[in-house]
Amino acid sequence: MNLQSTDFELFGLPLQFAQDREAIDARWKELQREAHPDRFAAQGQAAQRIAMQWSVRINEAYQRLKDPLKRAAYLCELRGAPVDAQSNTAMPADFLVEQMAWREALEEARNEEELDQLDGELHIARREALQRIEHLLDERSDAAAASQQVRALMFIERFGHDVQVRFEQLGQ
Secondary structure: OOOOOOHHHHHOOOOOOOOOHHHHHHHHHHHHHHHOHHHHHHHOHHHHHHHHHHHHHHHHHHHHHHOHHHHHHHHHHHOOOOOOOOOOOOOOHHHHHHHHHHHHHHHHOOOHHHHHHHHHHHHHHHHHHHHHHHHHHHHOOOHHHHHHHHHHHHHHHHHHHHHHHHHHHHHO
């Protein structure tokens, strides 16, 4: 193992978006067992410190690999098309129109049924965005286009939070 390895190399996974979550979880547990600082107690503090660094690195990789949004952004970056969400807000035009419609629907929602409908639309949009990202990264090797889809998915996740806040406001 090398601390400079990619998350995929560290976990022994193919460099692709589609991953088996159970395999990621199983490998994380295996790696954490191998690098646990207590296993190096007899070798001194330096060995334990290195084991701690490994443990942190394994956890960072696990957090990225298990989350489809983080994994997609990481893959885009590895393939030379970083998401740069703070400085690059370019998104597909049809998605911008959809965003405006969702914002209007949220502002006009007066009951849980209307919010449920909006939440359902977001679920579908999230699933479709993940499918497009998988297609763009794994089949077309188009990281630049996938990066746009990742930004769209980031919006969907943030907007989903706004919908949940609105649910809470209605519940009061």
